[in-house]
Amino acid sequence: VNCGIAGCGVYLPLYRIKSSDVAKAWGGDLKSSYEKTVQCYDEDALTMGVEASLNALKNARFDGEELDVVYFATMSSPYIEKQCSSTLSVSLGCKDSVRSSDFNGSPRTCSSAMLGCFDAIRSSSARSALVVASDRLVARPGEPMEQLLGSGAAAFVLTSDETRLIARIEGSASYSTEFTDRWRSETESFPRSEIERFGRDYGYTRHVTMAVKRLLESRKLSPKDYSQAVFTEFDPRRPSAIAKSVGFSEDQISSGSLSQSTGDTGAASMFLSLSAALEKAKPGDRILAASYGDGGSDALDFTVTNGIQGKPSGEVEKYLKSKKMVDYQTHLRLNKVFDLLR
Amino acid sequence: MSSALPEFWRFSEELLELVGGKCKNCGKINFPQRRICTFCGAQDNFEKVRISRRGKVHTYVVAHALPSGVEAPTPLAVVDTDDGARLVGFVTECEPNEIKWEMPVEVVLRKVGEQDGRVNYGFKFRPIRFSRDVGK
Numbered sequence: 001v002n003c004g005i006a007g008c009g010v011y012l013p014l015y016r017i018k019s020s021d022v023a024k025a026w027g028g029d030l031k032s033s034y035e036k037t038v039q040c041y042d043e044d045a046l047t048m049g050v051e052a053s054l055n056a057l058k059n060a061r062f063d064g065e066e067l068d069v070v071y072f073a074t075m076s077s078p079y080i081e082k083q084c085s086s087t088l089s090v091s092l093g094c095k096d097s098v099r100s101s102d103f104n105g106s107p108r109t110c111s112s113a114m115l116g117c118f119d120a121i122r123s124s125s126a127r128s129a130l131v132v133a134s135d136r137l138v139a140r141p142g143e144p145m146e147q148l149l150g151s152g153a154a155a156f157v158l159t160s161d162e163t164r165l166i167a168r169i170e171g172s173a174s175y176s177t178e179f180t181d182r183w184r185s186e187t188e189s190f191p192r193s194e195i196e197r198f199g200r201d202y203g204y205t206r207h208v209t210m211a212v213k214r215l216l217e218s219r220k221l222s223p224k225d226y227s228q229a230v231f232t233e234f235d236p237r238r239p240s241a242i243a244k245s246v247g248f249s250e251d252q253i254s255s256g257s258l259s260q261s262t263g264d265t266g267a268a269s270m271f272l273s274l275s276a277a278l279e280k281a282k283p284g285d286r287i288l289a290a291s292y293g294d295g296g297s298d299a300l301d302f303t304v305t306n307g308i309q310g311k312p313s314g315e316v317e318k319y320l321k322s323k324k325m326v327d328y329q330t331h332l333r334l335n336k337v338f339d340l341l342r
Numbered sequence: 343m344s345s346a347l348p349e350f351w352r353f354s355e356e357l358l359e360l361v362g363g364k365c366k367n368c369g370k371i372n373f374p375q376r377r378i379c380t381f382c383g384a385q386d387n388f389e390k391v392r393i394s395r396r397g398k399v400h401t402y403v404v405a406h407a408l409p410s411g412v413e414a415p416t417p418l419a420v421v422d423t424d425d426g427a428r429l430v431g432f433v434t435e436c437e438p439n440e441i442k443w444e445m446p447v448e449v450v451l452r453k454v455g456e457q458d459g460r461v462n463y464g465f466k467f468r469p470i471r472f473s474r475d476v477g478k
Contacts, residue, residue, distance in 0.1 A: 014435050014471065040434060040435055040452075041413055042411075042412075042434055042452040042453045042454070042466065043452060043453070044453060044461070046451075046461075046463070047450070047451050047452050047453065047463070050451045051450060051451070054395075078461050079461075087358065087463060090354060090358050090359060091358040091359060091451055091463075093359055093392060318472045321472075322471045322472050324435075
């Protein structure tokens with residue numbers, strides 16, 4: 001069964017803070033123009049996920065009742081016990097026979113959930129599915145991660161109905177090992193991370209490179225066959241390291257690179273970047289998307305179809321431009337950091 | 343101690359899906375859904391409809407004393423949606439001096455409160471961020 005993406009939708013919170021303002025609050029002097037998103041105090045991974053999903057349904061011209069599967073991917077679920085996907089599916093107007101589930105615990109969870117949807121569609125147990133990745137990431141005040149952790153959400157409507165596709169999934173490859181570079185135990189409010197270079201070189205770069213190379217080998221393709229490549233981004237420099245080790249040019253990775261404006265959006269990162277890439281795509285383009293989360297990477301191969309013509313675009317750009325800058329104290333208040341410190 | 347849990351469950355169609363009852367007799371939307379139409383008095387003659395997520399502020403008050411989970415001061419508004427339903431709720435991402443009569447707003451899902459570690463979800467209004475006619 002051929003299947004793929006019928007449409008995507010994104011959501012970024014209104015508020016932003018300059019990474020240099022976060023550094024300044026702790027006596028640092030950061031020379032960068034990076035910004036990160038800050039969610040409103042009444043937002044969480046679920047509310048942002050609902051906004052992105054409603055945008056995706058509208059852009060894909062789908063109704064919630066057409067969905068057989070709804071998967072929610074996050075590592076910042078408002079609950080440890082209780083699933084968000086059931087609330088999500090009701091909010092989208094799905095029928096009560098919908099199969100809904102949460103995927104938790106890693107920024108890689110976005111591709112796990114998406115591949116789960118594709119498997120359900122390929123095996124004909126579903127015709128159409130919605131997968132949304134959403135995260136609100138909050139760091140312990142004063143930690144270096146505080147300059148980067150942001151919030152955002154992105155959703156895809158997936159289907160086997162070829163007449164409604166904008167991109168077809170051609171294949172995927174995974175690479176999994178035991179590796180820990182960022183974690184949060186059940187008793188902790190904030191994530192911790194290992195010395196940066198170890199995590200970057202042996203975690204991120206090695207895993208994503210292996211998954212991407214495996215995909216290229218199995219598809220008998222080379223980096224130059226792709227018009228765009230997007231990755232889970234922890235910071236704006238990471239994708240360049242992958243591009244270098246696999247052989248993509250800066251041009252191929254530039255349109256999907258968003259973290260200089262959004263910060264690290266966790267599970268939503270690769271989905272946001274894939275949405276940005278699709279908005280710039282033409283029929284026939286190949287797009288490679290690769291996720292990463294401690295010890296695992298999934299690489300996905302997409303071909304853009306003629307269906308992309310006439311589909312809404314420019315949503316990512318609109319959300320990036322629609323913003324209100326806040327200072328460090330406001331950022332602490334909106335992030336509800338004082339509740340988390342208790 | 344009484345719990346709001348059954349109340350939030352009972353009104354989940356309204357709070358999460360924005361479902362109202364359109365009177366088959368007079369065509370007006372009752373929100374929340376009820377058995378007797380507020381406008382014409384017809385009984386048990388409704389069709390479920392998902393109401394518009396766009397509307398305008400009919401009137402408002404700036405609330406200073408609020409339950410836990412809502413920051414004060416926050417505007418509390420009566421909003422008429424494009425399809426004629428009337429909703430009451432908080433306005434988020436809006437300073438008290440920014441709210442105006444007839445201000446266009448969109449209806450969004452937000453946390454409306456917290457109780458016993460449980461999050462209560464419902465709708466709030468937000469000043470329209472940008473035109474929804476994406477790509478046109």
